[in-house]
Amino acid sequence: MTISERVKNINPSQTLAITAQALKMKREGKKVISFAAGEPDFGTPENIREKAISAIREGFSHYTASSGIIELKEAILEKLKKDNEIEYKTSEIIVSTGAKQCLFNTILTICNPGDEVLLPTPCWVSYTEQIKFAGAVPIFINTYQKEGFKLFAAQVKEKINSRTKLLILNSPNNPTGAVYEQEELKKIALLLLKYNIYCICDEIYEKLVYDDAKHLSIASLGDEMKGKIITINGVSKSYAMTGWRIGYAAGPEEIIKGMSKIQGHSTSNPNSIAQKASVEALNGKQDAIEEMRKAFDERRKYMVERLNEIEEISCLIPAGAFYAFPNVSKILERGIEYNGKKINNSFDLSNFILKEAEVALIPGSAFEAEGYLRLSYATSLEDIKEGLDRIEKILKY
Numbered sequence: 001m002t003i004s005e006r007v008k009n010i011n012p013s014q015t016l017a018i019t020a021q022a023l024k025m026k027r028e029g030k031k032v033i034s035f036a037a038g039e040p041d042f043g044t045p046e047n048i049r050e051k052a053i054s055a056i057r058e059g060f061s062h063y064t065a066s067s068g069i070i071e072l073k074e075a076i077l078e079k080l081k082k083d084n085e086i087e088y089k090t091s092e093i094i095v096s097t098g099a100k101q102c103l104f105n106t107i108l109t110i111c112n113p114g115d116e117v118l119l120p121t122p123c124w125v126s127y128t129e130q131i132k133f134a135g136a137v138p139i140f141i142n143t144y145q146k147e148g149f150k151l152f153a154a155q156v157k158e159k160i161n162s163r164t165k166l167l168i169l170n171s172p173n174n175p176t177g178a179v180y181e182q183e184e185l186k187k188i189a190l191l192l193l194k195y196n197i198y199c200i201c202d203e204i205y206e207k208l209v210y211d212d213a214k215h216l217s218i219a220s221l222g223d224e225m226k227g228k229i230i231t232i233n234g235v236s237k238s239y240a241m242t243g244w245r246i247g248y249a250a251g252p253e254e255i256i257k258g259m260s261k262i263q264g265h266s267t268s269n270p271n272s273i274a275q276k277a278s279v280e281a282l283n284g285k286q287d288a289i290e291e292m293r294k295a296f297d298e299r300r301k302y303m304v305e306r307l308n309e310i311e312e313i314s315c316l317i318p319a320g321a322f323y324a325f326p327n328v329s330k331i332l333e334r335g336i337e338y339n340g341k342k343i344n345n346s347f348d349l350s351n352f353i354l355k356e357a358e359v360a361l362i363p364g365s366a367f368e369a370e371g372y373l374r375l376s377y378a379t380s381l382e383d384i385k386e387g388l389d390r391i392e393k394i395l396k397y
């Protein structure tokens with residue numbers, strides 16, 4: 001069988017691979033605790049589920065407009081106006097099968113082979129592979145634990161050249177939980193205008209911010225700025241709707257049109273029932289978000305405190321999303337003996353923790369950040385406590 005070069009170049013998702021391995025162990029009867037999954041452990045709020053049931057009963061089961069139903073686009077417009085202070089027209093909105101498809105369509109629409117895409121790291125696993133799939137080249141901009149994993153305009157400027165086409169910003173960030181400083185974002189926005197660079201703002205974790213962190217949508221910084229930004233968001237994380245697969249993008253009409261062309265020939269419309277449910281998510285009562293956020297906040301504090309109690313681990317308190325991102329480089333330098341080998345990378349360390357402590361988590365290498373682990377705290381406090389007890393025990397000097 002001949003597999004295309006394009007597919008050969010794509011690395012499989014390490015997050016999905018570890019989640020699958022943990023599920024397999026669970027099926028074998030092992031009591032695996034998972035800190036691997038990137039999704040809330042809450043159910044979708046009742047009012048949203050009810051709207052989906054009504055949509056089924058009313059027979060809303062046909063193809064819809066490929067880029068999404070008008071009712072949902074209008075709900076998105078209102079949301080962007082109210083929460084993010086950005087005004088769009090429905091022709092500047094597309095609804096897709098998850099924010100993931102919006103990202104894929106945007107990158108394919110903007111990038112030609114050889115174009116450079118600036119990507120701050122640590123970064124979410126799929127950006128790099130989607131950029132490569134488009135034939136474009138990811139150019140990493142490292143952010144550092146000692147600087148709170150913040151991104152600075154000067155670092156972006158340093159990487160810009162005539163091939164730079166796109167910058168991807170993800171704040172609040174997966175995996176670090178960093179929320180970028182508003183002043184730096186404003187400076188970065190000016191660079192985009194000066195050097196004519198497009199920017200994807202992946203705002204999927206916008207509602208999950210803690211303490212005094214504030215999210216800023218840079219598309220709100222004026223009309224000229226809006227012409228360079230594709231704001232991407234969705235219902236997965238804010239409304240515990242990961243399985244419903246609804247995401248959306250807002251941006252310049254020409255780009256949205258390009259994305260619609262790709263979608264029209266690949267998946268067509270996102271699921272009709274899920275679109276109706278998403279209208280309710282955006283227009284209905286919002287209290288479930290605050291309930292989830294408060295629960296995550298409590299777990300966040302507990303998890304980070306416990307991680308920092310483990311000798312050789314240092315972990316920042318994340319300002320957003322639902323992940324802790326501890327630095328384990330000292331443990332890797334020490335090199336735990338396992339199966340006749342010394343563990344000296346985060347992938348082997350994750351594997352060791354999964355096999356020996358039956359706790360699933362994701363290696364930093366999946367996020368272009370060797371020396372770290374990612375633990376999701378979107379799971380019960382009870383599991384967090386038990387999982388950390390197990391990790392502490394096997395990592396003891």
Ligand SMILES: Cc1ncc(COP(=O)(O)O)c(C=O)c1O
Pocket residue numbers: 038097098099100101124170174202204233234235236242245246247
């Ligand atoms: C940073 C980031 N962007 C996008 C997505 C994709 O979200 P969706 O479920 O809407 O496809 C995820 C999911 O984990 C994510 O972490």
